[in-house]
Amino acid sequence: MEERLIDKDDERLIRIKKTADGVDAQDVLAEETESSETEEEVFVEIPENEEYDEDLVGLTPTELKREQERRKKAEEEARAECEKLVKQGEEELARGEFKRAESFFSQADCYAFADERITKGLWTARTKDFTDTSPFYNLEFAEDFSASDDASKRFVREKAESRLVAEREEFLKEEKEIAPAVLEKQEERRQAFAQNKKYYKVRFLGFLAGLIFFGIAVSVSAYYIVRTLSSAPVILTGIFGGLALVAFVGMLVYFLKTLGADKLCKINEKLSSTEDGKRLEELREKLECLRLVLENEADEKKSE
Secondary structure (H helix, E strand, C coil): CEEEEEECCCCEEEEEEEECCEEEEEEHHHHHHHHHHCCCCCCCCCCCCCCCCHHHCCCCHHHHHHHHHHHHHHHHHHHHHHHHHHHHHHHHHHCCCHHHHHHHHHHHHCCCCCCHHHHHHHHHHHCCCCCCCHHHHCHHHHHHHHCCCHHHHHHHHHHHHHHHHHHHHHHHHHHHHHHHHHHHHHHHHHHHHHHHHHHHHHHHHHHHHHHHHHHHHHHHHHHCHHHCCCCHHHHHHHHHHHHHHHHHHHHHHHHHHHHHHHHHHHHHCCHHHCHHHHHHHHHHHHHHHHHHHHHHHHHHHHHC
């Protein structure tokens, strides 16, 4: 014989079973929990060589497969479009339409697929079949070239290395000639501007201190106006008030002059603030671009 009871305090089902040995009470909820623990668990294994992708977390096997198929289809479409752009660029190159070819290769490069034809075609178009070296001095282009594959680098360097090395020697020579004079003059201006800034700053702080002092004096004098019959507090309040006004005007004037002197200090730190400095900055930027374009080639020659 069996009977079920409900404990109202914890809402558990208690099964009362009469046996030959007496009464046996069993917790129905505990039995159900134990039975649920024996249920089979399902795990989805992700291959170790696949990148972790948060967008795939929590997907069921069916949803995961569907998403992978969608991504695969999108990649195939992108590769097809990239291939189309490369072919169009190559056709324009064959006709000598370098601007149009550069446009097609630039669009293909946006897909970020590893294809040496893109880099080769892009640089051939940019340099008008390597007759113009100016694109090598664009820092953005040089950085992109530095990150390209070795085969593409070798191709471009074979076409333009001799001219670029010769131009680098000229830039180094010119940079060595003008740099000492430019930097020496910059240092002279730096010291003069620093002294000028210090001159105005000291006077600004002096007037600020005066303003604070006279402001306190005005407050003290005004405090005694209603507490004494003497006219001295009134007179002193007027005098100190006038002096505080003068100190405020002086502080404001020298504050503006200090800002102007500080601005000159900052401008002087830019090489482009003078004609010779601007030329030196251009030379250094070109040398940095050439370093990015030729650094690996130079390293290989040194190691040999």
